[in-house]
Amino acid sequence: MRLAVGAAFRAMSAVQGRPRGLVYEKHGEPAQVLQLKDINLPEMGASGVHVRMLAAPVNPSDINMIQGSYAVLPDLPAVGGNEGVGLVVQIGSNVTSLKPGDLVIPADAGLGTWQTEAVFGEEKLLKMPPDIPLMCAATLSVNPCTAFRMLSDFKTLKPGDSVIQNAANSGVGQAVIQIAAAKGLKTINVVRDRPNLQELVDRLKSLGADHVLTEEALRKPEVKDLFQEIPKPLLALNGVGGKSATEMLRLLQHKGTMVTYGGMSKQPVTVPVSALIFKDVKLCGFWMTQWKRDNAQNKEELNGMITDLCTLIRKGQLTAPACQEVPLVDYQLALKASMAPYVSAKQILLM
Numbered sequence: 001m002r003l004a005v006g007a008a009f010r011a012m013s014a015v016q017g018r019p020r021g022l023v024y025e026k027h028g029e030p031a032q033v034l035q036l037k038d039i040n041l042p043e044m045g046a047s048g049v050h051v052r053m054l055a056a057p058v059n060p061s062d063i064n065m066i067q068g069s070y071a072v073l074p075d076l077p078a079v080g081g082n083e084g085v086g087l088v089v090q091i092g093s094n095v096t097s098l099k100p101g102d103l104v105i106p107a108d109a110g111l112g113t114w115q116t117e118a119v120f121g122e123e124k125l126l127k128m129p130p131d132i133p134l135m136c137a138a139t140l141s142v143n144p145c146t147a148f149r150m151l152s153d154f155k156t157l158k159p160g161d162s163v164i165q166n167a168a169n170s171g172v173g174q175a176v177i178q179i180a181a182a183k184g185l186k187t188i189n190v191v192r193d194r195p196n197l198q199e200l201v202d203r204l205k206s207l208g209a210d211h212v213l214t215e216e217a218l219r220k221p222e223v224k225d226l227f228q229e230i231p232k233p234l235l236a237l238n239g240v241g242g243k244s245a246t247e248m249l250r251l252l253q254h255k256g257t258m259v260t261y262g263g264m265s266k267q268p269v270t271v272p273v274s275a276l277i278f279k280d281v282k283l284c285g286f287w288m289t290q291w292k293r294d295n296a297q298n299k300e301e302l303n304g305m306i307t308d309l310c311t312l313i314r315k316g317q318l319t320a321p322a323c324q325e326v327p328l329v330d331y332q333l334a335l336k337a338s339m340a341p342y343v344s345a346k347q348i349l350l351m
């Protein structure tokens with residue numbers, strides 16, 4: 001959906017009725033514990049911002065939060081969702097950085113974005129430029145930011161250097177491909193095999209992926225042939241864990257770094273001793289929520305990153321991930337698809 005902010009505001013202003021949200025009162029399987037209910041908005045107060053939510057994705061961390069297995073958990077009952085985009089409809093008297101009609105995204109995790117309207121503190125929101133397409137804005141604050149930081153903060157990379165990643169068709173993976181391509185980096189992208197593999201390979205290549213291979217191909221000796229064309233990777237980005245991570249480590253350059261940001265296989269990372277001793281590889285983790293909290297006082301870094309990402313969006317170098325838009329009332333369909341394998345489309349709840 002490409003909807004400019006003015007049109008979105010007028011469309012949403014026509015919507016009446018009580019605010020509703022996807023609420024859970026206890027942790028458990030999202031399909032069972034989430035309910036779409038009327039909600040009471042808190043008082044706006046002097047520093048509150050009344051937001052009409054427009055669209056919000058279903059990310060793996062949202063699911064883990066509802067299941068109760070995420071690192072930060074809100075007090076219950078809570079509204080699901082950590083990411084999304086909304087329109088400011090009213091502001092408290094002390095609010096200076098936002099005005100009605102502004103497009104906003106969360107500056108922190110745990111806001112509860114799966115609701116039609118909400119009142120958030122001014123400091124919890126970031127203003128988005130009005131020309132950013134709605135789906136890009138709805139999916140910007142988590143995955144592209146994570147990709148941006150991981151490509152910037154762990155290794156000094158120059159054009160022509162290469163990066164390897166698994167879960168390359170994930171939201172993070174698609175952003176890594178595009179941001180890396182914009183920096184002139186070469187990417188080796190690992191995905192799980194599937195019946196329509198070539199379709200996925202073509203899609204990732206159209207985003208700028210240099211090489212796309214399956215987990216099985218990653219384990220074959222012929223994978224080394226890649227390095228006649230491009231250098232061995234200095235950086236590996238691991239969103240899967242298990243064997244997939246071990247195989248990426250084997251291909252890293254001497255003194256390369258592997259950053260683990262997700263564990264979709266739910267398997268631990270096993271490190272070959274030789275990789276530590278003879279290649280001196282470094283293993284680190286990254287968590288966007290922690291980065292945002294570490295940089296909460298001085299928003300310069302965060303705003304700078306959002307500005308850089310918006311510049312890439314305007315240049316057509318960064319697009320929203322492949323999406324499936326689902327009306328809020330059909331949230332059960334979105335939950336099911338978000339947890340199913342090989343779907344390759346981010347579920348976006350339309351409010």
Ligand SMILES: NC(=O)c1ccc[n+]([C@@H]2O[C@H](COP(=O)([O-])OP(=O)(O)OC[C@H]3O[C@@H](n4cnc5c(N)ncnc54)[C@H](OP(=O)(O)O)[C@@H]3O)[C@@H](O)[C@H]2O)c1
Binds near residue numbers: 061167168169289343
């Ligand atoms: N650390 C951070 O700050 C941070 C930030 C953002 C995201 N994350 C994490 O990054 C991961 C990806 O998030 P996302 O929003 O980009 O995901 P997403 O768009 O929902 O995509 C999920 C990805 O995981 C893959 N996958 C699922 N189960 C798998 C398994 N058993 N083995 C291997 N791959 C599997 C899927 O591949 P198929 O198509 O083959 O099913 C797909 O590529 C999640 O773990 C998320 O929590 C972390």
